[in-house]
Amino acid sequence: MSAFNTLDDLTPGQRVLVRIDLNSPVEDGEVQDNNRFDRYSETVRELADDDHRVVVMAHQGRPGRDTFVSLEQHAEILSEHVGKPVEFVADTFGDDAQEAIESLEAGEILMLENTRMTDDELPEKSPEEHAESEFVQTLAPLFDAYVNDAYSVAHRAHASTVGFPLALPAYAGRVMQTEYDYNTGVAEKAQEADGQVTMVVGGNKSKDVIGVIDNLGHVVDNFLLGGLPGQLFRRAQGHPIGYDVGDMDLLDDQYEETEETIKDILDEKSDQLELPVDFAYKGEDGERAEIALDDIESKEMEYFDIGHDTIDKYTPIIRESEAIFVKGAVGVFEDDRFGDGTKELLRAIGETDCLSVVGGGDTARSITKYGLDEDDYDHISIAGGAYLNALTGQELVAAQVLIDQADR
Template sequence: MPTFDTIDDIPTDSRVLVRLDLNSPIEDGAPQDNRRFERHAETVRELADAGHRVVLMAHQGRPGRDDFTSLAGHAEILADHVGRDVAFVADTYGDEALDAIDALGAGEILLLENTRMCEDELPEESPEEKAETAFVETLAPHFDAYVNDAYSAAHRKHASLVGFPLVLPAYAGRVMETEYEANTAIATREFDGPVTMVVGGTKATDVIGVMDALDEKVDRFLLGGVAGELFLRAAGHPVGHDVGDMDLFDEQWEANRELIESVLDERGDAIRLATDLAYEGDDGERAEVAVDDIDEKETGYLDVGTATVDDYEPAIRESDAVFVKGALGVFEDERFADGTVGVLEAIAATDCFSVVGGGDTSRAIEMYGLSEEDFSHVSIAGGAYIRALTGEPLPAVEVLEAAAKRQ
């Protein structure tokens, strides 16, 4: 269990600075409602209901990218989820922001402008350096406590994440608390039966690193997506390379070939590979081909096949714990959702500890009418989830733990 303090430990009637992760898809200039707003609303509501003065920080996009925008729209979406007004100020630590912060009454909520509009925020630097930025030194004196609820950004060393816990009493919000506990369970919990990991997605480098790091913790890996195809290539099948204008496989193969081959060599008995793959047929419908019948890759494979799903389901149903990192196919297209949804349905029907990680994969739960309640935890984190699985430190968690020792 973590050794940080939580919002239960904050003294009454505090002015609290809270870091959320409301980073969202932007369409036509407007943020889109998503699971992050709903999750963070719990922390915000609890703090406001307790009578604290609540000031929120969050980021959206990065400078130079299309999704780098103001948080004005985010305040409206968050207010709907919290059930209270969320005021917004188009400033982060200037006079306008400071006046709005000082004017807050008990139970009132204020969202500051996008933290990444501050030049002090983004460079990855040590917490000590971040604590000495004008951003932190100007804002901190106006607060009694700092709360980090942005677990999904906890792998970053940005000012709003690692600077404030050095100069203010610091606490974990509900999202930080629950995400940390669930995502580190694979390393910290003992399970009575088999532990299974479903590995997919397009970022093969991430998941191969996870497979290597969890060598002793996971009894079997069920593979799909880009990583699955690269492992099939390592096993001698003529797949796992780019065709046409595709740019997914060859570069990742070159970067990870030795690790893939060593993992396959050392843990081959624990690794289940797809026995068939799905692609778009000439008629535009889903078509499937057995891996052993592929002589040459001539098209992109977009999902694992029906036989693979049938093979993976029993392995899931006899597991005591199942962790998911990445989708097994392009589930956004209903024709190629069978692998991802089939595996999620099997997990939902199994009495096991289950964590579904990564924003993309968790979206399939909502898209295909599954219930989050059928899983132990559905993570909203991507990079931080990978780090937790591989046992790498999370800088924003480390500074919370250090703060708890000082308090």
């Protein structure tokens, strides 16, 4: 039984405000279709099929960024996934939005403009403060219920995620329900595993990896490191790797901030850590080339992936595991030259008869990119920050508001 009220508790035929997360890559002004549209379409379709009047809220980018665009294209893409028209209104809670909401018929779907185009949305405030905002106070009276399905922003205390649950009967959508149950219970699932528990951790932030190791070190047997954290842990051991070179500016500041903690982890948990033994870089011809850790004599180039010796080192550990959890890609998989590490480890996980949970958002996208079968994994999280918060034991404020409202 879920910790909050779900769509199973929602009486059909109501006017429902549903928050989803369709934040997507934007290339040359064109919003890119991705698995988020597919996942969230399930909740939207279910609500429409139950004769609700469905009004969708979502965000895209942040003010000042190139990805901060209207949701008009999102409505068109979502419509294709839902299999029903999704109308769009270029307004969040003004007269045009209110008129469009009030004119909806049962089973129809409307998408409002980007929530982050209203000043009330982004300030981090308490749920009580957000509930008193003009945004919430104007829209809430037009609805019978609020559904939050945006698990990937459940760690954000924004008006659309924490304000409306205090003003309306509140429910969790299917993505929120599934993601919360899987991700919040990672430690419990690891403890229940009969055999070896392994975690693949990569990405580009060493603090994330440190938080995961600190929170799950008591239940995970092997941490397989890649990405920038894999380089920084090797730097802490004295290797000439994990430094900023060329245009890179991601490593030195991170290392200065986390050096002592990394060294403490290396001292205290060395038997649980598996570190890269080779790395991939751009060769003279621009193609992928690899070099063994012991052959790196000076910090002269950037490294973009783990090498095949590391893949061969990590793969048997994966195949011998009863439970495997993934946080972050081990290389820059967006570039096909440097996707081998991420692709081959995910393939090995999919082929292993084990409990497998894969996240966050970028890593989930790599499964689709490389044609791997989503059915080979028990759960694929489309969340990034919220997935990390769950793994590191931090509160998901928007999920907690739903739980509190269910308790009341």
